[in-house]
Amino acid sequence: MSTISISLDEIYDLAKKTLLFNGCDEDNANILSDTIMRAERDGSLSHGLFRLPAYVAALKSKKVNGKARPEVKKISPSVIKVLGNSAFAPMVLKVGLPELIKLTKETGVAVLAITNSHHMAAMWPETEAIAEAGLVGFACTSYKPMVAPAGAKKALFGTNPISFAWPRPGKTPVVYDMATAAMAMGEVMVAARDGHKVPLGTGLNKDGKETTDPKEISKGGVLLPFGGHKGSAIAMMVELLAGALVGETFSYETAAKDNNDGGPPRGGEFILAISPEKIAGLDWEKHSDEFFKKMQSMNGVRLPGERRHKNRLDKGPRKINKELIEKIKKLFKGSI
């Protein structure tokens, strides 16, 4: 793979130029470019510049409003709702997260319910922001059907990621962000390209049979939840929390309404924040630190988020796929 080395500032500028050219206003372009730059910075490549063509597709089809102003409403003493007004999720989070954090510090626990938003980024930026404010963060969102419930042979659930972050004042939070599918479809496609097998339990072929051949899964097959029935139960919980609970669509409704332009469909997100200080008192920090030290002292164990936070320390340029850069440059020259 041929790559080009570009700085983090250049990554931000490239994204911003592209978004401004394709219908974003300054505020929307800034926050989305920042999300993309941070994904590249942390080595979360599938959420970086790679997503830009899809963001542009959604702007061009006018499914997403690049000039949107999401509205924050406090709908009950511990619940904030943000009406996304067809914005990309990072813009929605920008206005919602500070309110969630403020409220949680007063009440001890609060929910941020997001509707009419288009999510295609990772979710660790939101749970990390909550943890950096000294709170515990949890987030989940659904998508389009790609995963069969345990026992079934057809897709109903999205890949339905969940993210959890635990605060460590003065240190990076412990944070994870993972699909409730056994494997993301992108990874299955990479395995197919490289001629690798995937573990049993990753997915079913078009006849509903388990297979280790990634091509059989990506072409007419279906993904499975991680961990069998138990993972399936968690994927179901995500459908309910990010769908009926916040007042947005389930994955199958999301797909039915989408214009299939390749950009992120309209959907909801559920975010929870909890204050360990309010609940456990001041000891919580020392106490959880002992636990993490215990985990780190075990051979073979890595704290979730460690690798990403290590990547972050490198302020230098990143190697970006040359073809991707060429593709993006065409997007803001208006030549396609």
Place this chain on the structure above:
Amino acid sequence: MSTISISLDEIYDLAKKTLLFNGCDEDNANILSDTIMRAERDGSLSHGLFRLPAYVAALKSKKVNGKARPEVKKISPSVIKVLGNSAFAPMVLKVGLPELIKLTKETGVAVLAITNSHHMAAMWPETEAIAEAGLVGFACTSYKPMVAPAGAKKALFGTNPISFAWPRPGKTPVVYDMATAAMAMGEVMVAARDGHKVPLGTGLNKDGKETTDPKEISKGGVLLPFGGHKGSAIAMMVELLAGALVGETFSYETAAKDNNDGGPPRGGEFILAISPEKIAGLDWEKHSDEFFKKMQSMNGVRLPGERRHKNRLDKGPRKINKELIEKIKKLFKGSI
């Protein structure tokens, strides 16, 4: 296996007589006997009379106070804490759950943080009670180390169950309650007894190697989390929520403090309740019902909790292991 057929009332009476004889007062004996009866009624056998000898052991050693009066404190606008005062969990829940439900209906979301309690029952009784009040319920608790974090060869996590319940007014809630271990140690021991193999991923032998031989796991080996790294991340979350967040022990601290009388050790529990009506509005019920119908229409899919709720409809007697009944009778005759 030789069994005796006894009615649900007789199961309750047997449990109550045993508990009263061994140091419980009327209130504590009533609520604990009800929990045991309901477990037998619903076919959740490993949480029914089977647990009674361990409850008695904890009463005899005075680790648990059978006359305890847990204290409810509202510690912030959306958080209730219950100091268990060394009670069995069902007694703690009896005083805490009504307060949690009342508060959640006002605020939209609330946490019940439980400390100094002894949990050995299932958790679906608490999440179901929340769902029966029209709210979404989530609960988790840790235990003693029995599960190795993904990548490790030694236990750090408990079997750390999580329970989730979604309300369906007029119908039984959709509810699950599952260990974050790949398999409960009890099931591994049953497989060992019956000469069955267990799936790879269930546990490691004493040398830290994966094995399908349940004997190698139960004798000096260790369980694994369900679903590899992803399940391990969820087991870690349970340690944090039921430990440092509520202000109680992690599994490894729980074990260090326990007197090993065979009864449930002292620990914490984290319970969350959320109001779909407050967040999504009145449509939530119809909306989630459509989703469940969609799930049920898929071949091979069962809604979590269905089998247990079907068992519940049978008001007749239950077949109880004869040896267990004999063992229990000795407990309240004081002859051991």
